[in-house]
Amino acid sequence: MTYEETIDYLYSLLPVFHRDGEKAFKGSLTNILKLSEYLGNPHLKFKSIHVAGTNGKGSTSHYLAAILQSAGYKTGLYTSPHLKDYTERFRINGKSIEKANVVTFVKEHKSFIEELKPSFFELSVAIAFDFFANENVDIAVIEVGLGGRLDSTNIITPILSVITNIGFDHVNILGDTLPKIASEKAGIIKENIPVVISEYNDETKPVFIDKAKSTNSEIYFASENFSVVEKETNSTNLIVDVFNIEIDSPRLIFKDLNSQLIGPYQLKNIAGVVQSVMILRSLSYSISDEAIINGISKVVTLTSLKGRWQILSEKPLTICDTGHNEHGLKIVLDQIKKLNIKQKYFILGFVTDKNVDEILELFPKDGTYCFCQANTPRSLASENLIKIAESHGISGYSILSVNDSLKFIQEKAQRDDLIYIGGSTFVVAELDNL
Template sequence: MIPKFNLYKEQWQIQSSPEIKPGLTSMQEAMKVLGHPERAIKVIHVAGTNGKGSTVKMIQQLLLAHGKRVGAFFSPSFVDVHDQIQVGLNDVTEKELNEAFEEISRTNLSGKLTDFELLTCVAFLTFRHANIEVAVIETGMGGLEDSTNVVTPLVSVITSIAKDHERFLGTTLSEIATHKAGIIKSNRPVICGPLQKDAMKVVRDYARENQSDLFVFGNEVPPYHGALSLNGKHQRQNAALALFAVQLLSTSLGFSFQQEVAEQVLATIHMPLRFEKVNDRLYLDGAHNPASIEKLVETIQELGLENNVHFIVGMIQGKDASAMLRSLETVSTTFTFVSFQEERSRKPEELAELSHATYKQVIHNPFEAMTLSLQEENVTIVVGSLYLLAEIYQETIRLFKKSEKTE
């Protein structure tokens, strides 16, 4: 479900399916019908199990700081459909969305696309209407058969490869890597983060077959040691990939890369739901699979917060909840499990049953859970699902951000 997306579909009487249908046939036909808006823009294409949203945000802001007209496409939303498409740093407006939907309404595409395919079409049309120079595009899932993979990018970026969405992408790292590496295009460079051996072999083979120069973190891509406002070693890796991509493209995009400007951007960048601080004792983190949960645990340990954390957890079905809970339980013994409206959400009672925590409880209302937790001395971290966080985000900021200002 894409929050508020149906409002536009209903207004313009455009039908699309909420189900996931991997494959590019429908998108290729849609691009043809719409006059190939994906060809009107230069693209940086970013895939990865984790880290792709942060990397897109970093590349977006680095390019903006160097004077480029930039668009960005994120998946999933932070709050609703408007923040998935950005022109400059601004969420797409109702007027801009209506212009894109109006153009689609004049075609025969109604009923032929999934929701995400339709949204991808809307993003490309928005960027064409806004006359942007370059778009930073995040894949929805995988890459090879993802609806965004109708582009021929200036560069492809693969941030990480781990197990997630196994029903669609496969159960081994090699199978999943095949989907991620599918965004590599002929004679276009690819930048990737540190990968396990099996995944790296797939990426190297794809790059070789496509005669694409490959730049790997820790080898051709140097680590980033400058100031960074985002916590965690994994964010430093993302920053290194973003910096390298922008430097690599500076000539083709017609600007002179400035290290000082770049470091200032990274020192002040804000990324919602990535260990986001609401107040001194409340954080929101979008970790939602075993690999990203491990990164969260590492960040907690780096900050010296272990054994001082109260986790508020919600998850959707199809995730390896046991593995995620075992990782979280290495740094906390206190858990509250909550409900949220996403139709695929898992019952908190089931999660509580899986948990080995010393202290665990079910409180269906996330806001009640946060209020009670903040009465304790612990740091509270809400985690487990981006859908949960998107649902509660605005109200959480309204309710709990102000408490920091009035203390």
């Protein structure tokens, strides 16, 4: 099979979350354990960092991978979903797995795959673990797919667990309260393994403390130890100062730290990342301040990250972002307000399991909107989306394709305007010029 035929084969054979939704979430570690045993338990052959959270886990994973890479470690990075190509999920030092490796893996293990019929995600995790073990990575940063406790990545025993934040997402699977969701995310906390919490609130903190006590794990609340203060932000960079606040008098440890990832939500992520690096240092990892600075300032370049506040053009300023839930989109919209651009155009599409009514309440009524839908069965039909929007006092156009929507809006926008594309990872993924 060719690479394209291989991917088509997997999509046709296995349940896929972006297509099948909740049905593709197995809610059990049985299949991944069987896959791993069949492959010789590759997850036991490399060290790892495990990252969970409602929002921020992708950015945090990329920050950590970029810093470790800058420190000279051969660093694996597993993330999901991919945007343009499946190989993006599996990276070593920023380079995606070769397509031929994917083809060879499926060809060699085709009989077992057809016998077990794991989910697409379960198989992807197995490919990642096998890839990192075969390539003898020094360490791999593993991003949770969904939740934590029953996520297929949760068979690893990492050297460090990181939980970025807790918000309402996938409530039909993870629970309808923040403590319930936090409990699922806290499932990645392992016996005697330290855990970093990047962000918490009064409802989630006790959940993390109780879980850490039950596993005898040192717990670090990053915001109680490090303060990240925004100094300057623009469409392309975020500049911050980082203070150590563990001591009586706050001590400046990074001045004018420049991040390629921007937005106020990165302040919490950076605090969690700095806390994580301090723990890695205590575990005898040699990570200089220069490696931290380089990793954060070149995170997009080093890890080939796409879709996080990605600028597609300057005139008009055209930005796409994969934020897709209420918490993430609120932060994105706050960042848009800071740009102080008068005329704003929004190209939006969502999937059916999001609370679109609450999300649309976040968007300004005076923007110009174009509603689209991604080419996946889970997409909310654009004609239905425009009706929901109208019930919230938002009017606009309905154009099926995101690329056709962008062309339509580009004809209307002036050079000093803003065009924002988002609402769903799958909408962003279908952009031609990403």
